[in-house]
Amino acid sequence: MTSLLEGAKKLVTRGTDIGVRIDGLDRATEAARGRLDDEPVADARAVVDRASGRLRLSADHTVVAIAGATGSGKSSTFNALTGLELSAVGVRRPTTSWATACVWGREGADELLEWLGIPPRHQTTRDSMLDTKREDNAMQGVVLLDLPDHDSTEVAHHLEVDRLVQLADLLVWVLDPQKYADAAIHDRYLAPLATHQGVMVVVLNHIDTVPADRRQSMVDDVRRLLDADGLPKVPVIPISAREGIGLDDLRGEIQQRVSAKKMTRARLEADLKAAASRMQEASGTGRTRALPRERVAALEDAFAEAAGVPTVVDAVERSTRLRAGRATGWPVTSWLSRLRPDPLRRLHLDLGADGKQLTGRSRTSMPQTTQVQRARVDTEVRMLADEVSEGLARPWAESVRRASVARLPDLGDRLDGALSDTELGVARMPVWAGAVRLLQWLLIIAALAGAVWLGTLAVLDYLQMSAPGTPDVGPLPVPTVLLLGGIGLGIVLALVCRLLVRATARRRARRADARLREAVRTVAQELVVDPVEAELTAYTTVREGLGQALR
Numbered sequence: 001m002t003s004l005l006e007g008a009k010k011l012v013t014r015g016t017d018i019g020v021r022i023d024g025l026d027r028a029t030e031a032a033r034g035r036l037d038d039e040p041v042a043d044a045r046a047v048v049d050r051a052s053g054r055l056r057l058s059a060d061h062t063v064v065a066i067a068g069a070t071g072s073g074k075s076s077t078f079n080a081l082t083g084l085e086l087s088a089v090g091v092r093r094p095t096t097s098w099a100t101a102c103v104w105g106r107e108g109a110d111e112l113l114e115w116l117g118i119p120p121r122h123q124t125t126r127d128s129m130l131d132t133k134r135e136d137n138a139m140q141g142v143v144l145l146d147l148p149d150h151d152s153t154e155v156a157h158h159l160e161v162d163r164l165v166q167l168a169d170l171l172v173w174v175l176d177p178q179k180y181a182d183a184a185i186h187d188r189y190l191a192p193l194a195t196h197q198g199v200m201v202v203v204l205n206h207i208d209t210v211p212a213d214r215r216q217s218m219v220d221d222v223r224r225l226l227d228a229d230g231l232p233k234v235p236v237i238p239i240s241a242r243e244g245i246g247l248d249d250l251r252g253e254i255q256q257r258v259s260a261k262k263m264t265r266a267r268l269e270a271d272l273k274a275a276a277s278r279m280q281e282a283s284g285t286g287r288t289r290a291l292p293r294e295r296v297a298a299l300e301d302a303f304a305e306a307a308g309v310p311t312v313v314d315a316v317e318r319s320t321r322l323r324a325g326r327a328t329g330w331p332v333t334s335w336l337s338r339l340r341p342d343p344l345r346r347l348h349l350d351l352g353a354d355g356k357q358l359t360g361r362s363r364t365s366m367p368q369t370t371q372v373q374r375a376r377v378d379t380e381v382r383m384l385a386d387e388v389s390e391g392l393a394r395p396w397a398e399s400v401r402r403a404s405v406a407r408l409p410d411l412g413d414r415l416d417g418a419l420s421d422t423e424l425g426v427a428r429m430p431v432w433a434g435a436v437r438l439l440q441w442l443l444i445i446a447a448l449a450g451a452v453w454l455g456t457l458a459v460l461d462y463l464q465m466s467a468p469g470t471p472d473v474g475p476l477p478v479p480t481v482l483l484l485g486g487i488g489l490g491i492v493l494a495l496v497c498r499l500l501v502r503a504t505a506r507r508r509a510r511r512a513d514a515r516l517r518e519a520v521r522t523v524a525q526e527l528v529v530d531p532v533e534a535e536l537t538a539y540t541t542v543r544e545g546l547g548q549a550l551r
Contacts, residue, residue, distance in 0.1 A: 018265055021272045022051050024548025028279060031541035035399045040282045044275040050166065051268045057115055058108040062258045063143045065164055068174030069185060070149040073205040076241035077174055078102075078146035081251060082126055099164055100146040102126050104139040112143060116167055138255040151184050165189065166271075169263040170254070171200045177210050180222050186229055194230030195274040199267045201235055201253055202226060208240035276549035279542070284393030288540045295384045296529060302380040304520045306373040307415035309513065316424055316512040320505035323429065369412065381405060381528055388532060396539050403531035411527060418519035424512045430504055436497055440490055447486025453479035 029045045066081075068074035079085050082102045101118045103109050106125045113123055126139070147164055148157035165171060173190065193200065204222055207215055215238060222236050237253060239246030257263050304310075385404040389397040457470065457479065470477040476484075 018051070018055070018268060018272070021269065021276075021549045021551075022048055024545040025272055025276055025279075026545070028276070028542045028545030028549065031538040031545065032279065032283065035535070035538060036279065036282050036395050036542075040275075040278045044279050047271045047275040051272060053115060054167070054264065054268060057112045059261070059264065061103075061105070061109050061112055061141050061143050062170060062261075062263045063112070063116065063145065063168045064170045064172060064254055064258070065145040065147055065168035066172045066174060067147045067150060067161060067165065067189070068205075069151045069176065069179055069182065072174045072176040072179070073241050074149075074174040075146055077172075077203065077205060077239065077250075078144065080241040080244070080247050081144060081254075082124070084124065084126070098122055098148060099160060100124070102144045104142045104144075109143060116143075116145070116164065118145070138259070139251070142254065142258055150189065151182075169199065169267045170257055171196070172203055172250075172254070173200065174203045174205050175222065177204065177206050177218060180204060180218075181225060186225065190226065190231060191229040195277065196267070196270040197231045197234045199263060199270055200231065201237065201250070202231075203246075203250060204236060204238045205241055207238040208243045208245055272549050276546045280546045280550065282393065282395065283539070283542050283546065284396065285543065286391035286393065286396075288536055288543065289388045289390065289392075291384070291388055291529060291533065291536075295380075295387055296524075299377075299380040299384055299528060300517065300521050300524045302373075302376045303411075303415065303524045304517050306369045306377050306411070307419055307516075307520055307523075308369075309419075309516045309520060312419060312424075312516060313509050313513045317505045317509035320508045321501055377408075377411070381408065384528070385532065388536060392539065396535070399538075400532055400535045403535045404528055406531060407527040411523075414523045414527060415520065418523050419516065422512075422515050422519045424508075424515070430500075432500070436493065440493060443486040443490040443493070445486075446482045447490070450479045450482025450484070450486060454483060 025044055026048045029041055029048060032041050066074045066078050078100070084102070099116075099118055100122050101113060101116070102124045103113070104126050145164060145168065148154075148160050150158065150161045152158065171193070173185065175185070190202075202222065204219060207218075210218055219236055219238050226232070226234055226236065235253065237246055237250050239250055241247065381404050382401075385401045389400040392400070453470075460466070470479060472478065473481045
């Protein structure tokens with residue numbers, strides 16, 4: 001719908017009940033597009049546009065369409081109602097090739113006639129100043145249409161009838177005593193319009209050709225057929241356009257309905273309700289189900305497993321132990337840890353932006369997702385879609401399932417990118433590690449100082465030179481205390497730091513697990529949860545919009 005038409009629709013319907021119905025059906029059709037079958041959605045869309053267009057036009061005129069089969073006498077009825085010979089009446093096979101319009105009260109009707117698609121050459125103005133008859137004055141505001149024959153062999157005639165039947169405010173169906181039970185009109189027009197019986201009148205023409213004692217039984221038979229069509233409230237009026245029988249009753253019925261000024265809205269409301277009912281039949285009325293947290297959590301766990309989060313968390317813990325152990329271990333032996341590969345660097349994780357640039361890699365080296373892991377992902381996605389679509393009509397259940405798997409082909413790349421972009425926090429050493437490293441080197445220096453001191457004393461003793469006295473710490477000389485203390489305390493400190501390193505590694509592993517799962521949660525949200533919720537939101541919009549149109 002164009003913005004201009006949308007603005008006009010809101011302008012003429014704001015605050016009205018029919019405006020609420022149009023708005024509800026409008027929102028329902030927009031949300032259902034591409035999700036429900038095209039036919040009911042397209043029909044409803046056409047009804048919305050048609051109703052919006054009709055409400056922008058004259059509210060003082062009522063479009064009354066006279067329709068019928070070939071030879072039913074609808075053109076004669078049209079002429080009798082207008083008092084003019086406007087529609088040609090054939091001799092052998094009477095036919096109407098185009099729609100003819102007669103207007104009582106021309107002012108404001110031009111736009112309406114243009115909307116109806118009636119060319120000027122087929123329009124006649126029946127202004128009351130030309131006739132002073134009371135019935136003509138009572139017909140003020142009527143736009144009377146004589147439609148083509150609905151059973152014509154010309155396809156164009158069928159299309160014209162179908163088009164104008166949708167646009168008319170009041171439908172007058174003219175039946176013939178010889179063909180009033182014809183399935184062509186009952187199956188194609190009357191029965192499908194069962195929801196529109198409030199804007200329909202059935203006329204049994206040529207009643208003068210029926211013996212007087214059989215007329216009522218024939219009218220009763222027509223009544224029976226209409227009841228079978230689901231039209232118990234549609235009046236049946238026997239007339240003879242040629243003899244003038246029943247014309248006052250027909251004119252009175254039309255005048256009564258036109259004077260109430262409710263036919264236009266009644267027709268539009270009937271159209272809206274019928275279109276909404278067809279959409280509701282296709283859409284269903286099941287309650288919208290929310291995504292269960294447990295099911296979403298299970299899906300995220302499956303994604304995390306497929307991404308290799310447990311593998312990365314284990315690598316974080318081992319890498320932390322390796323790096324922190326190298327920083328806080330006994331310097332004499334800790335250099336050996338450099339010979340062991342870093343688990344995270346082998347996976348090309350936590351390299352930092354500069355590291356990725358130097359290695360030329362933007363992807364990780366995580367192991368490929370196994371068939372078991374992929375099967376679990378597929379199972380969780382299917383179970384989530386099945387659970388939230390339970391109770392929904394088939395089109396919506398299929399729409400939810402399609403949405404749930406539509407973006408799964410991107411799963412591998414998205415998970416890999418999520419792992420690669422997650423800051424694992426392993427590169428930065430704990431604050432206490434720096435202090436431990438300084439202390440270890442001080443102990444090493446102390447041990448070296450003690451060793452040098454003792455070595456010097458040994459050399460002097462070997463050369464039988466007098467050695468200076470050494471201070472003692474308890475029973476041991478200071479050089480010995482420095483040597484043994486530096487080595488011993490360094491080893492003890494390294495052992496104590498192992499406990500701290502393990503605790504730090506476990507803590508960082510838990511933090512990395514939380515960050516990785518948050519990244520995986522984002523992927524699951526974008527690839528599965530958001531598309532599914534979008535379908536559920538669309539279904540809710542359709543259900544509420546249709547309820548608004550049908551209330």
